[in-house]
Amino acid sequence: MTxxxxxxxxAADRDSRTEPIVTRAVIIGSGFSGLGMGIALRKQxxxxxxxxxxxxxxxxxxxxxxxxxxxxxCDIPSHMYSFSFEPKADWTHMWSFQPEIFDxxxxxxxxxxxxxxxxxxxxxxxxxxxxxxxxxxxxxxxGQEYVAQFLISGAGGLHIxxxxxxxxxxEFAGATFHSAQWDHSVDIVGKRVAxxxxxxSAIQIVPAIVDQVAELHLYQRTPAWVMPRPNNAFPVWxxxxxxRVPGARALMRAAIYWIHEGVGFAxxxxxxxxxxxxxxxxxxxxxxxxxxxxxxxxxxxYVAGCKRILNSDTYYGGIANPKTQVFTEG
Numbered sequence: 592m593t594x595x596x597x598x599x600x601x602a603a604d605r606d607s608r609t610e611p612i613v614t615r616a617v618i619i620g621s622g623f624s625g626l627g628m629g630i631a632l633r634k635q636x637x638x639x640x641x642x643x644x645x646x647x648x649x650x651x652x653x654x655x656x657x658x659x660x661x662x663x664x665c666d667i668p669s670h671m672y673s674f675s676f677e678p679k680a681d682w683t684h685m686w687s688f689q690p691e692i693f694d695x696x697x698x699x700x701x702x703x704x705x706x707x708x709x710x711x712x713x714x715x716x717x718x719x720x721x722x723x724x725x726x727x728x729x730x731x732x733x734g735q736e737y738v739a740q741f742l743i744s745g746a747g748g749l750h751i752x753x754x755x756x757x758x759x760x761x762e763f764a765g766a767t768f769h770s771a772q773w774d775h776s777v778d779i780v781g782k783r784v785a786x787x788x789x790x791x792s793a794i795q796i797v798p799a800i801v802d803q804v805a806e807l808h809l810y811q812r813t814p815a816w817v818m819p820r821p822n823n824a825f826p827v828w829x830x831x832x833x834x835r836v837p838g839a840r841a842l843m844r845a846a847i848y849w850i851h852e853g854v855g856f857a858x859x860x861x862x863x864x865x866x867x868x869x870x871x872x873x874x875x876x877x878x879x880x881x882x883x884x885x886x887x888x889x890x891x892x893y894v895a896g897c898k899r900i901l902n903s904d905t906y907y908g909g910i911a912n913p914k915t916q917v918f919t920e921g
Contacts, residue, residue, distance in 0.1 A: 611736040616642040616743060617729050619715050621705075622653020624745030626696065627674060630703050639708060643737065645729075647714040651700050654749045655693045658792075660773040662799030663689035664822070666791060666902055670840065671847045674699065680833035680840055686822050686902075718742055755787075770796060781805050789815055794901050798909035807915045814888065816872040816895045820902035858896045868895040879907035888919050 616632060618625045621644050632642050650656055665672050669682035672692070677699050683691060700706060718729040727742040752769035760767070768774040770792045779800060785808040786793055793809070794817060801807050833840040857864035872895060880886050889910065891898075910917060 609735060611728075611738045612643070613738045614641060614643050615739060616741040617727065617737050617739040618642065618644045618743045618745055620644070620653060620745035620747060620750075621646040621651040621700075621709055622655070622745060622747050622750075623674075623696070624747065625653070625743075626651065626700060626705060626745075628743050628745060629705050629708060630674075630676070630699075633703060633705075642708060643739075644705065644709040645713045645715050645731065645737070646709055646711050649711050650697075651705075651709065652693050652696050653745075653747050655689055655696060657750060658689060658771050658773075659775070660770045660792065660796055660799075662795035663792075664795060665692060668847045670844045671851075675844075677702075678840055678844075681830045683824050684822050685825065686820070715746075757787075779804055783808070785810065788812070791899065791901055794903045794906040797915070798903070798905035801909040801912045801914055804914065807909075807912070808918060809910065809915060810918045811888070812919075813898065814891045815898060815901045816868065816891050817875055817901045817903050817906055818868060818871050819875045819904055821904050854896075854900075862894065862896075865895045868900065875904075876907055880911045882911075885910070885917060888917055 615637065618628050621629075625644050625646075629642065629644050648656060664684075664686050665688075666686060668685050669679070669687040669692075670685075672687070673679055673682075673695065679695060687695075713735075714732045716730050716732045718727055720727055725740070727737075727739050729737040729739065729742060731737075749771070752771040754769055766774060766777045768777070780803045782804055783806040784800065784804045786796060787810045789809065789811040794815070797807065797809060833843065854868075857868075873890065876886055876889050880889060889907070909915060
């Protein structure tokens with residue numbers, strides 16, 4: 592499009608859209624960040640007319656709305672991966688699965704009456720700050736303008752899938768999709784399935800689907816350090832303690848926080864402590880994978896923490912399954 596054409600298109604947009612919507616604050620996105628900001632503004636005295644949340648999809652949730660692949664779960668413990676002002680005593684697992692996190696977010700949204708402040712199916716296209724007016728001018732893809740004193744982006748970093756350009760992909764006749772856009776209409780039972788990548792999503796997908804498929808081909812560029820992590824359901828008595836004993840849930844949250852801070856201390860101040868993690872990672876491989884050559888492929892050659900450390904008790908079992916082949920060539 593030429594500059595002249597772009598100007599004409601902008602003029603056409605201005606003619607066709609409605610009058611600007613004026614408010615104090617515009618929030619982009621309705622995931623954890625956007626919802627949390629909306630609740631914070633409400634607590635600071637912002638009325639319904641004072642802020643809007645613009646959401647590109649038809650429902651709240653962000654990452655936890657879009658990611659529905661088999662085995663999808665959080666890798667931060669549930670009591671930490673939730674709003675401090677909206678604790679949940681009855682998380683079913685230490686590391687919750689996607690449906691429960693999504694339900695939690697919908698419950699928080701409804702409790703705080705945020706839906707009346709959300710404009711769904713509204714994809715923000717561009718925005719600029721007017722220095723003279725001291726206000727933001729925000730536009731969605733329909734050309735609708737929003738004018739606000741404050742613009743807060745909660746768009747997140749995981750909502751746009753990264754799909755690599757692979758030679759020959761356009762010639763592949765089978766179904767292809769990104770894990771963040773899982774196509775549930777595709778029946779993978781008894782099929783040959785290729786999983787490209789061995790990051791945080793893949794280590795959940797592989798053990799979740801390996802028993803369903805005929806063959807699973809896993810393409811790995813760089814092996815990750817994967818720490819053992821049992822994710823058994825919380826027993827009923829423990830959830831009762833969190834619900835009824837004052838301070839018990841907060842103590843659990845504090846313990847989780849300081850354990851993670853300890854890992855951060857090791858990474859930044861005492862790298863020697865990371866050897867403990869490497870020993871755990873190697874033990875996690877060795878207990879599930881008996882083939883020496885496969886162990887070699889799966890063992891990182893870098894210090895734990897140089898790439899994201901992952902957690903799973905089932906990943907290596909899925910790889911050791913006779914149905915699975917690991918490819919490390921380009």
